[in-house]
Amino acid sequence: MTKKTGTTTRRDFIKSAVSGAGALMLPAFLLEAEDLQKNKQKILKIQKSAKIDPNFEPPYLKLHQSGELKKRAEELWNMMEECRLCPRECGARRLKGDEGFCHASSKLEISSSHPHYGEETPLVGTRGSGTIFLTNCNLRCVFCINWEVNHKGIGRVESINSFAKMMIKLQKIGCHNINIVTPTHYSPHILMGLDAAAGQGLRVPLVYNTSGWERMEVLKKLDGIVDIYLPDFKYADNKMAEKYSSGADTYPEVTKKALLEMQRQAGTAKAAKDGLMYRGLMIRHLVLPNRVSGTKQVLEWIAKNLPKDTFLNIMSQYTPVYKAPKYPKIARRITRDEYNETLKWAKEAGLTNAHAQRIPI
Numbered sequence: 082m083t084k085k086t087g088t089t090t091r092r093d094f095i096k097s098a099v100s101g102a103g104a105l106m107l108p109a110f111l112l113e114a115e116d117l118q119k120n121k122q123k124i125l126k127i128q129k130s131a132k133i134d135p136n137f138e139p140p141y142l143k144l145h146q147s148g149e150l151k152k153r154a155e156e157l158w159n160m161m162e163e164c165r166l167c168p169r170e171c172g173a174r175r176l177k178g179d180e181g182f183c184h185a186s187s188k189l190e191i192s193s194s195h196p197h198y199g200e201e202t203p204l205v206g207t208r209g210s211g212t213i214f215l216t217n218c219n220l221r222c223v224f225c226i227n228w229e230v231n232h233k234g235i236g237r238v239e240s241i242n243s244f245a246k247m248m249i250k251l252q253k254i255g256c257h258n259i260n261i262v263t264p265t266h267y268s269p270h271i272l273m274g275l276d277a278a279a280g281q282g283l284r285v286p287l288v289y290n291t292s293g294w295e296r297m298e299v300l301k302k303l304d305g306i307v308d309i310y311l312p313d314f315k316y317a318d319n320k321m322a323e324k325y326s327s328g329a330d331t332y333p334e335v336t337k338k339a340l341l342e343m344q345r346q347a348g349t350a351k352a353a354k355d356g357l358m359y360r361g362l363m364i365r366h367l368v369l370p371n372r373v374s375g376t377k378q379v380l381e382w383i384a385k386n387l388p389k390d391t392f393l394n395i396m397s398q399y400t401p402v403y404k405a406p407k408y409p410k411i412a413r414r415i416t417r418d419e420y421n422e423t424l425k426w427a428k429e430a431g432l433t434n435a436h437a438q439r440i441p442i
Contacts (some may be wrong), residue, residue, distance in 0.1 A: 127282030132208045132255040137359055139286055141306045145279035153302045154272035160299075161187055167219040167265045168296055168335050182327075183219040183266040184234050189274075190216040192236035194247045196256050201394055201436070203350075203358035204258060204288065204309070211256030211285070213247055215263050220292045221327040222315075224369075224405040231263060232403070241270060245277035252285050257357050258309065260288040268299055272306065286359050293336040293364075294329060300342045309350065310343040310362045312336070317375025317382070325373070325411065333375075337382065340364065350392040363392040367399055368423050371410045377426045384430035393435045395423055 129135075144150040160166050161175040173181035180186050196209025204210040216236035218225070229235045239247075248259050259278075264271055275287065286308035293312035314336055316322040322332035343362045350361025364383065368376055383391055397420050399411075406412045427435040 124282035127249060127253060128284045130253045130255065131285050132206070132257055133285055133357060134353060134355060134359070137284070137286070139284060139308055141275060141287060141308075142279055142284065144305055145276050150272060150276045150279070150306065153306070154269055154276060157269035157272060157299065157302055161269065166268055166296070166299055168294055168329070168331055169219055170296075181219070181266065183217045183221075184232075185217040185266045188238045189241065189244060189267060189270040190234065190236040191239045191244065191247070192216050192230040194251065196251065196254065197260065200260065201311075201358075201363060201392075203352040203356060204260065204311075204363075206257040206355075206357050208255035208257055210258055210260045210288065211248070211251030212260040212262060212290075213244075213251075215261065215267050217266060218263050218292075219266050220294055220329055220332075223325050223327075223403060223408060224399070224401065224411055225403050226400065227263075228403040241273045241277060244270065244274035245281060245283075248274065248278040248283050249281050252283060256285065258286040258288050259283070260290055260311070262290045264289055264291055265295060265299075268303070272302075275306070293339055294332050295335070295339040297338060297342060300339060300346075304346045307347065308360050309358055310347050311365065312340060312343060312362075313365045313367065314340065314379050314383070315367065315374060317378035321373050321375065325408065337386070340383075341386065344387055344391075349388045349390060351390075358392075361392065362387075363394065365394045365396055367396045368415050368420060369399055369411055370413055370415045370419060372419075373410055376423050380423075380426050380430045380432060380435075384432050389431050390434040391432070393427070393432060395427060395435055395437055397437075 141150060157166065163172040164175050164181045169182050171182040173179045175181055175187045178186055192214040194213040197212035198205050198209050200210045214230055216230050216234045218231035221232060225231050251259060261271055287306065288309045288311050289303065289307040290311045293314055316332050319330045319333050323330035326332060347361050350358055350363045352358050366376065366379055368374060383393065397415060399415055401412050401414065424437055
């Protein structure tokens with residue numbers, strides 16, 4: 082991974098980030114008519130490659146056209162002066178090259194981008210979810226399955242323009258959406274990349290694949306931009322969150338508020354006639370051994386505060402990796418009995434759109 086060195090100013094970053102975007106960043110009246118027509122034809126060709134309902138239009142397109150998308154990206158960018166993008170509000174001077182608690186500076190680092198077939202069925206469809214894995218993480222769980230990327234920061238520095246091209250490429254090969262994984266600490270970069278990609282013909286839904294631990298101020302800047310929220314709801318108990326997620330004792334309180342805001346913005350997720358998801362809130366809950374995640378309380382809160390048909394993926398694949406073997410209560414996989422009691426709790430809570438993953442135990 083390329084480490085972050087030196088000082089990056091907001092002006093320098095924006096100048097370098099959009100290098101190569103060229104005519105797409107210029108007002109139309111500065112383009113020759115012939116070039117403008119070619120550009121329109123190119124964009125139309127890219128848009129037709131999307132394997133989605135042709136009548137779907139993501140709301141971020143209007144914000145791109147009005148300039149609002151770029152404006153909000155710059156507002157988020159300014160939050161990195163003394164970083165307050167996530168609930169830790171660590172105050173790192175990321176624009177000066179410093180790293181935050183998440184180990185990210187102002188440089189965008191990406192681990193990989195490819196069609197992903199392991200996500201929820203309405204996101205995967207037949208051509209995969211266009212997934213872009215960002216490096217580093219603000220939550221830093223001791224049992225992180227992607228610890229090489231999220232803790233060790235294995236990835237590469239990319240410009241905003243190359244980020245946008247990744248999105249366009251994923252759409253061209255038929256992915257049904259753009260799925261940004263671990264987005265919180267890179268939210269300014271995501272909006273900048275989305276703005277550039279929208280100008281190049283992007284029109285598939287944007288999936289915000291998050292730990293759920295999000296600041297309200299940041300979430301409100303994503304209103305009308307994110308089509309599908311895909312948050313975790315990891316813990317019901319602040320002591321468990323503090324112990325297993327690097328001191329994040331505000332996790333339950335903050336995440337509950339975040340889920341309510343995501344529901345307000347995107348609504349209840351329901352697959353369309355083509356089987357794909359275009360909008361809505363889809364919650365994930367990973368069942369941990371010995372009831373560490375407080376699953377019963379999580380399910381009861383969802384049933385009480387969100388629609389009963391909220392899309393909920395009850396995940397059974399917990400594996401004690403990274404530092405988990407050092408913690409006795411989570412040093413093993415869950416049992417069949419533990420998972421079956423989870424399904425019973427979901428039924429008792431009245432949740433009607435809970436998706437179960439059976440495990441071979």
